[in-house]
Amino acid sequence: MNYKQILSIAIVAIFMVACATNPFTGKSTLALVPNSQILPMAFQQYDQFLTENKVINGTPQANMVKNVGQKISSAAERYLTANGYAGYLTDYRWEYNLVEDPAINAWCMPGGKIVFYTGIMPIAQNEAGVAAIMGHEVAHALANHGQQRMSAGQLQQLAAVGVAVGTASSENAAIYNQAFGVGSNVLGMLPFSRSHETEADRIGLTLMAIAGYDPLVGARLWERMSQQGGGAPPEFLSTHPANQTRINNIMQWAPEARAEARKYGVTTFKN
Ligand SMILES: [Zn+2]
Secondary structure, rough: OOOHOOOOOHHHHHOOEEEEEOOOOOEEEEEEOOHHHHHHHHHHHHHHHHHHHHOOOOOOHHHHHHHHHHHHHHHHHHHHHHOOHHHHHHOOEEEEEEEOOOOOOEEEEEEOOEEEEHHHHHHHOOOOOOOOHHHHHHHHHHHHHHHHHHOHHHHHHHHHHHHHHHOOOOOHHHHHHHHHOOOHHHHHHHOOOOHHHHHHHHHHHHHHHOOOEOOOHHOOOOOOOOOOOOOOOHHHHHHOOOOOHHHHHHHHHHHHHHHHHHHHHOOEEEE
16 A cells, blocks of 8 residues: 555545434434535435436325425424424435335435335325334434445545535445435345334334324334235335334334424324
8 A cells, every 4th residue: 555545545534534413312423424425415316316217296195295204304303403403404405205116115315305116105005104104214314324334435435536526426326325225226225224223213203203193103004014025026124124023112112202292292193
């Protein structure tokens, strides 16, 4: 390794390592690439995804995704403001789109860029089911889980090219899309760790409750997920195992999510 290589690695290392507090858990997490770099790349990937897929507009389902999305994002804003993190979402540009695709999938990129696939809608079943999925996916984004599941090498690569965001390469796009579960190709997806799944479930329940939805619907949703198998490829299930432990945890946490929501004046919960 020559001097130049060592220097560039050192610069990247200094550039990358920063700590952020997860506002939901109070835990310190490593924010390896700052939002100022991650978000422009997310917005670019999202726009590209929308041009390459069939976005549905104006149907009852598409409207439902947007409507629930606004309620979940406003719940996140209320929660973060109340807990002293008013600025946390400043750079978010919330967007909620339904795309025509039979895959059972949904995701939220950093910065609040959400996609639901038509394939997940029958499992979501109704507004409250959409809220359960969306609360969970938004929680992953808020807690920066996506970048934590990239490998150090991938992050280094991403950080190194961060300065040239406007011209993100297809290689960077691939890393990005893997980390955030974008697309229908299950093979390329990186799974969230079990602890990230648990954290996203818990935060998601709080968000859906503040948005006015019964958190217990989350348990029923995962029961329906667990009944999937044959037919459409279960993309979502490969990264989100629908097991009994998860369902039991959700039932156990639902009362505390409802109690939290009451602090925001929410007393009735749609199911
Ligand atoms: Zn998840």
